[in-house]
Amino acid sequence: MAWDFATEPEFQAKLDWVREFVSDEVEALDLSLHHHVVYDKSHPVHSTVLPRLQEQVKAQGLWACHLGPDLGGLGYGQLKLALLNEILGRSTWGPMTFGTQAPDTGNAEILAHYGTAEQKKKYLEPLLNNEIVSCFSMTEPQGGADPGVFACSAVQDGDEWVINGEKWFSSNLRFAAFAIVMAITDPDVPIYQGASMFLVPTDTPGIEIIRNVGLGGEDLGDGTHAYVRYNNVRVPMENVLGGPGQAFVIAQTRLGGGRIHHAMRAVGMCQRAIDMLCERALSRHTQGSVLASKQMVQEYVADSWIELHQFRLMVLHAAWTIDQVGGHKARKEVAAVKVMTAKVLKDIVFRAMHVHGSLGVSNEMPLIGMWTMAPVFGIADGPTEVHKVTVARQVLKTYKPAETMWPSAHLPGRIAAARARFPELLEHHIANNEV
Numbered sequence: 001m002a003w004d005f006a007t008e009p010e011f012q013a014k015l016d017w018v019r020e021f022v023s024d025e026v027e028a029l030d031l032s033l034h035h036h037v038v039y040d041k042s043h044p045v046h047s048t049v050l051p052r053l054q055e056q057v058k059a060q061g062l063w064a065c066h067l068g069p070d071l072g073g074l075g076y077g078q079l080k081l082a083l084l085n086e087i088l089g090r091s092t093w094g095p096m097t098f099g100t101q102a103p104d105t106g107n108a109e110i111l112a113h114y115g116t117a118e119q120k121k122k123y124l125e126p127l128l129n130n131e132i133v134s135c136f137s138m139t140e141p142q143g144g145a146d147p148g149v150f151a152c153s154a155v156q157d158g159d160e161w162v163i164n165g166e167k168w169f170s171s172n173l174r175f176a177a178f179a180i181v182m183a184i185t186d187p188d189v190p191i192y193q194g195a196s197m198f199l200v201p202t203d204t205p206g207i208e209i210i211r212n213v214g215l216g217g218e219d220l221g222d223g224t225h226a227y228v229r230y231n232n233v234r235v236p237m238e239n240v241l242g243g244p245g246q247a248f249v250i251a252q253t254r255l256g257g258g259r260i261h262h263a264m265r266a267v268g269m270c271q272r273a274i275d276m277l278c279e280r281a282l283s284r285h286t287q288g289s290v291l292a293s294k295q296m297v298q299e300y301v302a303d304s305w306i307e308l309h310q311f312r313l314m315v316l317h318a319a320w321t322i323d324q325v326g327g328h329k330a331r332k333e334v335a336a337v338k339v340m341t342a343k344v345l346k347d348i349v350f351r352a353m354h355v356h357g358s359l360g361v362s363n364e365m366p367l368i369g370m371w372t373m374a375p376v377f378g379i380a381d382g383p384t385e386v387h388k389v390t391v392a393r394q395v396l397k398t399y400k401p402a403e404t405m406w407p408s409a410h411l412p413g414r415i416a417a418a419r420a421r422f423p424e425l426l427e428h429h430i431a432n433n434e435v
């Protein structure tokens with residue numbers, strides 16, 4: 001009987017250390033620096049304060065825990081990572097301090113699997129050492145959820161590939177040392193077989209950032225999500241990762257991990273919102289009593305706790321499933337938590353905000369900022385609708401159509417079959433005039 005919701009005491013001790021460290025040291029960075037600085041390696045914090053914090057993380061054996069031992073990690077697996085990431089998710093700087101920030105984690109995985117020895121030395125090692133950051137460049141301005149409309153292409157010219165086209169929301173390109181760019185290399189087959197992934201160093205001539213798009217609330221032109229044009233960008237033959245036509249196999253490996261990691265961190269954000277909700281409910285009085293004594297506020301507390309508990313168990317179960325059978329066999333579980341991430345975060349943060357009244361929607365509380373992350377989580381790494389389709393398809397795969405025009409649960413047929421199984425019972429019924 002292996003169902004067990006307990007955390008090993010040794011790992012719990014590590015988690016306790018992380019909780020204290022994030023709250024005492026890392027959250028101070030959140031409060032003192034603009035969030036763009038997290039990926040801007042030219043900012044002095046990356047050569048002064050951050051390495052000191054990262055050394056402490058390394059000393060605890062908690063650096064880049066997502067990596068297997070072959071890449072210098074401890075091979076903790078997704079379940080332990082879920083417990084760690086839900087603490088790191090409380091802080092903007094948490095993932096960077098622990099070497100688990102997106103999109104670098106996914107890109108490192110790609111280079112580890114598909115890079116040449118030289119590429120690993122030049123890009124993977126400094127990425128793992130947190131000396132550089134990277135970008136994943138797949139979405140195009142005319143469409144993200146439907147790769148069938150992608151147009152960015154690459155053609156062979158001598159011993160080079162030449163990339164042309166536009167990409168949209170290429171996060172952190174402005175800070176990145178390299179981008180992994182998806183481009184069509186065989187237009188005569190469906191894109192799922194005809195696209196390839198390229199390692200493109202960002203100092204390659206021809207990369208034109210048209211605009212750095214920001215999220216709502218950020219100043220125009222000062223975002224971190226590049227609208228970029230690749231104009232005759234030339235890379236050597238070996239920069240096509242995993243060989244031509246492999247883009248979607250590679251993307252799937254990468255995006256699966258990214259999605260569940262966002263969900264793990266969102267658990268931490270939701271818990272933070274509940275902490276604020278409950279503290280305020282116990283502190284604020286109106287119309288002669290404390291908010292916590294009012295039934296509708298109690299409903300906020302109960303609904304929030306229940307929803308987070310469900311969500312957290314789903315995330316932990318999805319993580320456990322990946323550890324048991326691999327990410328490719330956990331598509332339904334990962335897609336389901338991806339759907340839940342946006343919904344649960346939206347609802348819980350809304351209640352926390354609401355209970356704080358005007359203060360809750362003001363710029364003196366972090367709640368509005370957290371709330372805007374809900375629609376972002378519902379779109380980044382694929383919209384909710386697409387992930388619901390994945391869940392539905394995976395669920396439907398386990399069913400078959402009815403064998404006749406009547407559903408298999410249709411009662412007349414079932415009763416007749418049951419009676420045919422137990423004729424002696426039928427005889428008893430007839431004898432007693434019960435039929």
Ligand SMILES: Cc1cc2nc3c(=O)[nH]c(=O)nc-3n(C[C@H](O)[C@H](O)[C@H](O)COP(=O)(O)OP(=O)(O)OC[C@H]3O[C@@H](n4cnc5c(N)ncnc54)[C@H](O)[C@@H]3O)c2cc1C
Nearest residue numbers: 136137138139143144145146169170171380381382383385
């Ligand atoms: C913060 C953030 C960071 C990002 N970072 C990156 C990055 O680093 N690299 C990168 O390549 N991309 C990145 N993206 C882009 C992201 O992957 C896309 O936004 C996403 O895939 C959706 O594509 P789209 O924005 O073009 O929306 P569209 O494809 O135009 O979809 C718009 C809407 O249409 C609806 N819809 C779409 N498909 C279906 C369907 N099958 N059924 C029903 N309704 C549907 C949904 O409501 C959806 O939200 C990022 C996005 C965000 C918000």
